[in-house]
Amino acid sequence: LTPVIKAFITDNAWAATSECLQVYGGHGFIAEWGMEQYVRDSRINMIYEGTNTVQSLDLLGRKILMDNGAKLRKFGAK
Numbered sequence: 001l002t003p004v005i006k007a008f009i010t011d012n013a014w015a016a017t018s019e020c021l022q023v024y025g026g027h028g029f030i031a032e033w034g035m036e037q038y039v040r041d042s043r044i045n046m047i048y049e050g051t052n053t054v055q056s057l058d059l060l061g062r063k064i065l066m067d068n069g070a071k072l073r074k075f076g077a078k
């Protein structure tokens, strides 16, 4: 579940900081407020250690389908 957790946290951090920047409007881009740095810092978390997009492709396309979805069915079973 590592890629799921990594993507969930970092995607939502990006969304949250982007909203914060939006609240500031033009002032969000002014370095003195610090918001633009939070946006930059949260964006890189989606990119390094394997981009979230590539990790999701790997998880679905390679790992889950590796055994024709047997582990996924086991995970979803009651």
Ligand SMILES: Cc1cc2nc3c(=O)[nH]c(=O)nc-3n(C[C@H](O)[C@H](O)[C@H](O)COP(=O)(O)OP(=O)(O)OC[C@H]3O[C@@H](n4cnc5c(N)ncnc54)[C@H](O)[C@@H]3O)c2cc1C
Pocket (backbone or CB within 6 Å): 044, 047, 048, 049, 050, 051, 052, 053, 054, 057
């Ligand atoms: C600040 C920083 C620090 C870093 N530190 C380290 C480090 O300490 N150690 C280390 O090993 N690496 C490090 N990296 C490298 C980082 O892991 C890579 O930049 C990252 O894996 C992305 O690879 P890339 O830059 O070649 O982008 P690419 O792989 O070219 O990806 C570019 C874009 O295309 C998308 N993409 C790529 N392939 C596909 C595909 N098949 N299908 C659909 N979309 C695709 C990606 O999601 C992304 O949006 C660091 C990078 C940065 C920016």
